[in-house]
Amino acid sequence: MPTYVAFLRAINLGRTRKFPKDAIRAATEAAGGSDVETYINTGNVRLTHPARSVAKVQAALEAAYADATGFEVPTVVFTTAELAALTARAEELHAEHDPAGQHYVTLYAAPPGAEAVEAAHALEHEGETVVVDGRAAYVLLDGDIHTSKVMASKQLTALGRGTARTVKVLRTVTEKWCGQG
Structure with missing residues (x-):
């Protein structure tokens, strides 16, 4: 199964x-x-x-x-294969951007629409990056979630109803349940 x-x-x-x-x-x-x-x-x-x-x-x-x-x-x-790939992408982005703050990944049941993705990618806030890839939006913050302009933006909300996890949680569940280390 x-x-x-x-x-x-x-x-x-x-x-x-x-x-x-x-x-x-x-x-x-x-x-x-x-x-x-x-x-x-x-x-x-x-x-x-x-x-x-x-x-x-x-x-x-x-x-x-x-x-x-x-x-x-x-x-x-x-x-588990999809989650392993999603987490590998999170790790790649984390290494590229090396945020001093937090890295959140919002997970979606279906990929967000192209127009919403384009609007999210166009966001420009110093120390904050958003990358939407497939059924995930990766948000890298130099600061914290409570002061983030990206996390509070209508563009991120327009991607749809998702559920966010930290990269640390995704890393842990991927290691535990997907045989990734």
């Missing part, structure tokens, strides 16, 4: 969107997943699933998560 990595959006934020790791594991199994593992409590899940498409796995997980929680849990799914 294929192995996938799912990234859940907007969970464990505040009182009403709680979805603990054990509940995530149970809901993932209810969706047909097996060999389920989680990493930290922000919604990073590894699973095997009989479906042979990312879209089918995503739909099954989102339905099971909504049933388990009573609220929508947007989920972005990658094969």
Whole structure:
């Protein structure tokens, strides 16, 4: 069976969107997943699933998560090969730009449209770089996320609804679950 990595959006934020790791594991199994593992409590899940498409796995997980929680849990799914390639790109950009601050990667269920990508690439803020590649937007900041003009920009928002992770989290889950080191 294929192995996938799912990234859940907007969970464990505040009182009403709680979805603990054990509940995530149970809901993932209810969706047909097996060999389920989680990493930290922000919604990073590894699973095997009989479906042979990312879209089918995503739909099954989102339905099971909504049933388990009573609220929508947007989920972005990658094969382990896709995640390994995405993380390799993040590492390449990180080395090129060597930000003194932070490196965030926003993950999307579908690639953002060409017009939105062009607008995001046109952003010019000193010490801040955004690169959109496939289903990911890589944001490299010399400063921090709370003062970032790129992270607060309408151009980044226009790329679509995604879920962000630090490059460190992506590196860790890729090493753990994709056999990359």
